[in-house]
Amino acid sequence: MSILLQISDTHFGTEQVMVTEALVTLAHQQRPDLVVLSGDITQRARPAQFRAARAFVDRLGAPVLAVPGNHDIPLLDLWTRLRSPYERYSAAFGKDLEPVHCSHDLLVAGVNTTRPMRHKDGEISALQVDRVARLFERSEPAQLRVVVVHQPVAVARAEDVTNRLYGHEAALQSWAEAGVDLVMGGHIHLPYVIPLQGLARPIWAVQAGTAISSRVREGVPNSVNLLRWGADAAPGACQIEQWDYMAENRIFLLAKVSDIRLART
Template sequence: MIRILHLSDPHFGAADPAVAARFLTRAAELAPDLTVLSGDLTMRARRRELIEARSFVERLPRPRLVIPGNHDIPAMNQPFQRLFSPFQRYREIFGAELEPIHTAPGLHVVGMNSSKAFGPSLDWSLGHLSPENLRRAHQRLSGAPGSFRVLVLHHPLIAPEGHKRDVVRPLPSLLELIASHRVDLILCGHFHCSHLAAIGPQNSWHGVVSQAATVCSTRLQGEPQGFHMIRADHDFIEIERYVFDGENFATDTSFHFARGAEGWGGADATTRREEARIA
């Protein structure tokens, strides 16, 4: 069984230190095989925010895979850095690789950088995958036959109901990538809303998407801070959603997915309330 702790969007510069401390305690208890942080480590990519984020990351269980988000690029009030060296500060603190990979027996994890300093839209918070991002991921996913395959990007694939914000572009190309390499799990963040579902091209392979809430920031979007704990084997994926209840992180729902001929299906969800009723 593979155990992955997925957190996102801590936003140092607007983080609640008490929530961050509670999370780190819970993360250590969970002792995952891999910890994935899917971007937006800071608010404005200021050096002090990045240093604060690094000290948080250094206390996460190892091994870890971290990618940047759109907030880890200097904002428009720093146009020179944004235009000419958007990831320079991030790279100085977190290393040069914006698309890290992690391999372990039976596990292959590929990071993709969907955050761009400028794009075709005036809304530069939107996620975009370039042909180079997609080509690189194609190449990197080709090399791990038989492994549980995971993609990590910052921007989401699914807009929850009633949510008007855009998903990552071009989504059809990303779904093709997922289907052609039979990707099992896709980890992302950005909306600060937890969402779990299987997704893929019509009549083709579906992977499970884990869109995590913000783990410890005060930038809430109608739900508390939270994270996902994922347990996966060849035929099943179980994702426990943890939410901050004002004092601690506790599980509120677990989601179950099963592997079929066309990939992963589900998600049957069991809430703690239902469990109590059944008992």
């Protein structure tokens, strides 16, 4: 069995201390095999914010696969944004902006969907789509096949349509044919799990809320996702748990469980 913990939109610089400590406690209790950090790690891409984020993930006790979000590129420092937009991110999380994690039962590929010339919108190129497809075409039957982006490939509310990733249609068609199971994202601070229609095989969009930031949406608490694959899930299924922060208890509690059936080839 493998456990994957998805943390998104931490926005260090706006983090809440009690929520942060509760998340560290949850990670120590659940002992994930991999932590996925799906972008907007910092609020303003400042060195001190990246250092705080790195210190936080080092406390989680698991390998971390991270991708940048639009907030992880300097916004107000235009010279750095244009000359070396990922320098501060790379100092904390490494120069590989599209890391891959491969184990017996997990294949997880990060995709950098940020663009320095865009303010917040995300984009995926044909080269990125092809690279990911080739990777998953070589996956093993036992592996859960996951792509990690920042901006969502699908939305649950009409007001979020403008936040969808540019190029998501072509990407999903290609990735479905290559055998991808899940596409994980963040950006809009709203957790949900929805099936994607009209593809060669089923793919699910798995979105995470903001993990520890004060920048929550109205009526939506801080939350993270736990994915279970293997012995603790039904055969051919992936269990996705949404854990919400309960302020009155100062802990993350299980709020929702989704058992999704995967098409295995």
